Amino acid sequence: MNYDLILKEIHKEIQPLYNEGKVASYIPALKNINPKQFAMSIQLFDGTSFHIGNYNQQFSIQSISKVFTFTLALHLYGKDLYKNVGHEPSGDPFNSLVQLEYENGIPRNPFINAGALVTTDLLINKYKDETFEKVLAFIQEISNNKDIVYDKEVASSEEQTGYMNFALLNMMKSYKNISNDIKEVAQTYFKHCSISMSTNELSRAMLFLANHGTDPLSKKEFITQSQAKRINSLMLTCGHYDASGDFAFKVGLPGKSGVGGGIVAIIPNLMAISVYSPQLNKNGNSLIGTKALELFTTKTGLSIF
Amino acid sequence: MNYDLILKEIHKEIQPLYNEGKVASYIPALKNINPKQFAMSIQLFDGTSFHIGNYNQQFSIQSISKVFTFTLALHLYGKDLYKNVGHEPSGDPFNSLVQLEYENGIPRNPFINAGALVTTDLLINKYKDETFEKVLAFIQEISNNKDIVYDKEVASSEEQTGYMNFALLNMMKSYKNISNDIKEVAQTYFKHCSISMSTNELSRAMLFLANHGTDPLSKKEFITQSQAKRINSLMLTCGHYDASGDFAFKVGLPGKSGVGGGIVAIIPNLMAISVYSPQLNKNGNSLIGTKALELFTTKTGLSIF
Amino acid sequence: MNYDLILKEIHKEIQPLYNEGKVASYIPALKNINPKQFAMSIQLFDGTSFHIGNYNQQFSIQSISKVFTFTLALHLYGKDLYKNVGHEPSGDPFNSLVQLEYENGIPRNPFINAGALVTTDLLINKYKDETFEKVLAFIQEISNNKDIVYDKEVASSEEQTGYMNFALLNMMKSYKNISNDIKEVAQTYFKHCSISMSTNELSRAMLFLANHGTDPLSKKEFITQSQAKRINSLMLTCGHYDASGDFAFKVGLPGKSGVGGGIVAIIPNLMAISVYSPQLNKNGNSLIGTKALELFTTKTGLSIF
Amino acid sequence: MNYDLILKEIHKEIQPLYNEGKVASYIPALKNINPKQFAMSIQLFDGTSFHIGNYNQQFSIQSISKVFTFTLALHLYGKDLYKNVGHEPSGDPFNSLVQLEYENGIPRNPFINAGALVTTDLLINKYKDETFEKVLAFIQEISNNKDIVYDKEVASSEEQTGYMNFALLNMMKSYKNISNDIKEVAQTYFKHCSISMSTNELSRAMLFLANHGTDPLSKKEFITQSQAKRINSLMLTCGHYDASGDFAFKVGLPGKSGVGGGIVAIIPNLMAISVYSPQLNKNGNSLIGTKALELFTTKTGLSIF
Numbered sequence A, B, C, D: 001m002n003y004d005l006i007l008k009e010i011h012k013e014i015q016p017l018y019n020e021g022k023v024a025s026y027i028p029a030l031k032n033i034n035p036k037q038f039a040m041s042i043q044l045f046d047g048t049s050f051h052i053g054n055y056n057q058q059f060s061i062q063s064i065s066k067v068f069t070f071t072l073a074l075h076l077y078g079k080d081l082y083k084n085v086g087h088e089p090s091g092d093p094f095n096s097l098v099q100l101e102y103e104n105g106i107p108r109n110p111f112i113n114a115g116a117l118v119t120t121d122l123l124i125n126k127y128k129d130e131t132f133e134k135v136l137a138f139i140q141e142i143s144n145n146k147d148i149v150y151d152k153e154v155a156s157s158e159e160q161t162g163y164m165n166f167a168l169l170n171m172m173k174s175y176k177n178i179s180n181d182i183k184e185v186a187q188t189y190f191k192h193c194s195i196s197m198s199t200n201e202l203s204r205a206m207l208f209l210a211n212h213g214t215d216p217l218s219k220k221e222f223i224t225q226s227q228a229k230r231i232n233s234l235m236l237t238c239g240h241y242d243a244s245g246d247f248a249f250k251v252g253l254p255g256k257s258g259v260g261g262g263i264v265a266i267i268p269n270l271m272a273i274s275v276y277s278p279q280l281n282k283n284g285n286s287l288i289g290t291k292a293l294e295l296f297t298t299k300t301g302l303s304i305f
Helices: A003-019 A062-083 A099-104 A113-143 A152-161 A163-175 A182-193 A199-205 A224-237 A239-248 A287-300 B004-020 B062-085 B098-102 B113-143 B153-160 B164-173 B184-194 B200-206 B225-238 B241-250 B286-299 C003-013 C015-019 C062-083 C098-102 C113-143 C154-162 C164-176 C182-193 C199-205 C226-240 C241-249 C287-300 D005-021 D062-085 D098-102 D113-143 D152-161 D163-174 D182-193 D199-205 D224-240 D240-249 D289-300
Strands: A039-044 A049-055 A256-258 A262-267 A271-277 B039-044 B049-053 B253-259 B262-267 B272-274 C039-044 C049-053 C255-257 C262-267 C271-276 D041-045 D049-053 D256-258 D262-267 D272-278
Touching: A003 A049, A003 A287, A049 A199, A062 A113, A062 A182, A062 A224, A062 A256, A062 A262, A099 A163, A099 D098, A113 A163, A113 A182, A113 A199, A113 B004, A113 D262, A152 D005, A152 D098, A163 A182, A163 B062, A163 D163, A182 D182, A199 A262, A199 B049, A199 D240, A224 B225, A224 B241, A224 C098, A224 C226, A239 A287, A239 B225, A239 D152, A256 A271, A256 B200, A262 A287, A262 C199, A262 D062, B004 B049, B039 B200, B039 B253, B062 B113, B062 B184, B062 B225, B062 B253, B062 B262, B098 B164, B098 C098, B098 D163, B113 B164, B113 B184, B113 B200, B153 B184, B153 C049, B164 C049, B164 C164, B164 D163, B200 B262, B200 B272, B200 C271, B225 B241, B225 B262, B241 B253, B241 B286, B253 B286, B253 D182, B286 D240, C003 C015, C003 C039, C003 C049, C003 C287, C015 C287, C015 D098, C049 C199, C049 C271, C049 D199, C062 C113, C062 C182, C062 C226, C062 C255, C098 C164, C113 C164, C113 C182, C113 C199, C154 C182, C154 D224, C164 C182, C199 C262, C199 C271, C226 C241, C226 C255, C226 C262, C226 D224, C226 D240, C241 C255, C241 C287, C241 D224, C255 C287, C271 C287, C287 D152, C287 D262, D005 D041, D005 D049, D005 D098, D005 D289, D041 D199, D049 D199, D062 D113, D062 D262, D113 D163, D113 D182, D113 D199, D163 D182, D199 D262, D224 D240, D224 D256, D224 D262, D256 D289
Parallel strands: none
Antiparallel strands: A039 A049, A039 A271, A256 A262, A262 A271, B039 B049, B039 B272, B253 B262, B262 B272, C039 C049, C039 C271, C255 C262, C262 C271, D041 D049, D041 D272, D256 D262, D262 D272
């Protein structure tokens, strides 16, 4: 397939959408980003990659980090993880305290904020005050790239305004589903979210999930085949907040979005993909990014369905 | 792959589970079924099929009928259908009125009861008092089998005890999301649910969904490729009530279960599968059926993830 | 106190409010009522009464009937009643199914629709197909007036459009909190609601509740002192749907409103009051009626607080 | 009436209840209190008072402080207060985040935790870092007692374990219904709750609310007559969390309870009452205290209904 051509077509077709969508405003440090950006990267198993747009432009990965922290926690805890966090779609907006209250502080899944906070808390149980460094090292390793860092200004901005995340942490603590100090969990979580990566780097980082848990280039097995299957199914059913069904419907790939404007997706046995465009639709997912992926599976017929 | 051998292994491995699970008790006519039954059928594109157990034993398809009525409604209405019924996971038990009330009578998706009742109402708009006959004829056509009928005793039993479905209908009527007479919608819906089929017949009926909407044997196109993709994604995200995430996690295939004990599933571009075993797990899905499908994707590596 | 003068002052002061509020539109037979009506009646223990406006104009008592059916059920069942219906404020709009679902079909109190339907069901257990006649006879007795009847057109209009009430009945039936046939319970309930009375008649009917359960004129004891106390406290905490707190706040009397535009209230040991004005505020209570009662307790200092 | 005799009778009749109920365990500093205590005080307008039990034993007033902070806030803000906090019963357990989320961070009423936190925040707007001192001075003034202080150990214990209150604060901050620093609001609130008073002191402090806002002994007007009416109606409809309806039903007086085991109540135009007994019923109200008040209104016929 001529991926270069397909990417060029997509780039052309998304142009009329630049005036729709809105950059996330609730994280002050993200508000001033140039809204009219687009990048898309494809990473194949043989090392070949295809790109369009500013594919080396780094942006805040935000909730995409949830895939990486969940991967690490699943590797460390195995099925025990499901005592503290579920794996069902939430069917409610991404910050909802309601479901959490009715379910006694056990979040529905690790891809909503509450679930990712629990995952972070579990990582702190193991790694203590080296937790963030371990997470960053893991992301550097799957990306084969030692230069990935986090943006201190974004992390600090999130900490100062992240009242809903503090509400979630306090509530789960009252249900005894958070073990560590609330401030420590929050700071670690905000650092993960503030890691900066480009679509080039993200598509490389996701490659092992497209290949049953083993990086096809370095041949390193990061997780088992069975665990990779579970992470991918979770991305499909829960990867896009309240629009997960819609994303499965339109794009038909396991994927995860972040409010920074990035989306990652994988096609099992074939490739990893990443897109970036900071303007969001009403569900908090990159508007142009979602459209670009929809065009990609339509043009290539590579939906998993 | 040696499907005969795989089915035999599965048959053996599910034996210890016969004492777990419970036959659905809320439909009186289903209560007295022999609980210790198992059947599994695989249908390939070239007409070959593989079976184990009582694969010609007919049972009540119940909610599996929601796949067929949704298919027909999508064929008739296209995207207009989404004005009346959504396509997001519900994240709540299958009869929940709560979400429906907060969302003004628009059901989350067509695979929960409320959504299937709306779908039935929309079919009645088009087919009037021939609706059930049209649905049955459609199922006969995709199954290539004129002998499929419904069980009057089960339908009448459901009508006499289906208070929650009547509650849903009345509530949606108050929100003007039901156009026709409540009793007529209910009776038509209960007839669909009471259709009797075997795993042999169900796997044949589902074949067009594994092949982008076109029956690979008769070459008839029942729906478009794009619509087939959408139905399959919906089965994956919403096909098993409050355990949809768990099914995607463990089995990794688009599928739909019914409280009669049946499950259907498809592997895109390859096959349709059906299992039957009447004892249900706590989420209302066939306990042995779910396990059999999990064993099948594990043994064959044919999960879509 | 010069009640005649006070009523005249109130009549004058409510004039500017005739253009606010809206007549209830969801019961077709009530829609065409002249909106600009007002009446107010005061009934003292010595038989004296004071009136203003069209105090002999009959109107649909609607939810005011809930006070009478609850009184009768409390008389028949005593504390056993609380197995089927609670006595706490609902804190939610008057038709809400949500709370009912979370509380397994036991309504919060007898003054929301669900609770009054359960009360009616319990009366049918005792009085069988004479239930409505018994309720009507009870109202005639406490009113000392054999001429009170119900409006067939209103009852039939409610039955044809009362989908939410049918939803509530079906849902509670599924939780086994309704024993009788749904249609019979609904028809009996709609008849109660459709009883026509004037403010003159209603203030007379409520007199026993102002006097510890015994009619001060006929000396008949309809309920015990303790039961009267309970009914009055319920009217205060739950008598005005989602605005019960506001009514207690502003008026400070036990009272009950109906969407027909009537309100009844009592001042313990002193009097019964009734007002009528068909235009409703956003909470479904008579806008001018509520204001008139607020003016009355302000002018007389007769709030219970 | 012979109040001495009535108090003695009550004291005798509550004896068999000492083994029911449970001391609040979620505030560590309260856990070790002697559970078998009882005190009751009556304060009349002429300065006469009647007591039974350890009526000079001080205990943590906890949520009773909400009456005092609301009184002060109503005095300062008048009706503007209702922009930030409602006056309807909550119909949900006292810590519920659910209703708060559906209602955009505006608490139902000032007597649930969320509402009292908002009230505290509003007081801080006016009194800055002197807020707690001003509240304490106000309580000392209405009590005519300069010796009232708070218990530092209890306040600090609450701050260290009050995760749910921090969750509420963070959530309301995210809805912009908290203006000040979360830690400051929390510390001020926990200090109010940790004020120690005896039934003797509490019944004296409540006297102005029984007399339309003016202390009948010192003749000082603390709030207007209209405001006193509103506070009393709020105590009746919302004073006992999820058992407010039950308290109105059984006791029939405006009152407010605290998890420390105290309850205050007033009889308009006549007296203020306070009871203490630390074992709580399932709704978090003093079990013996509630019973004692029920016996009191039954014996004296002084229910407001």
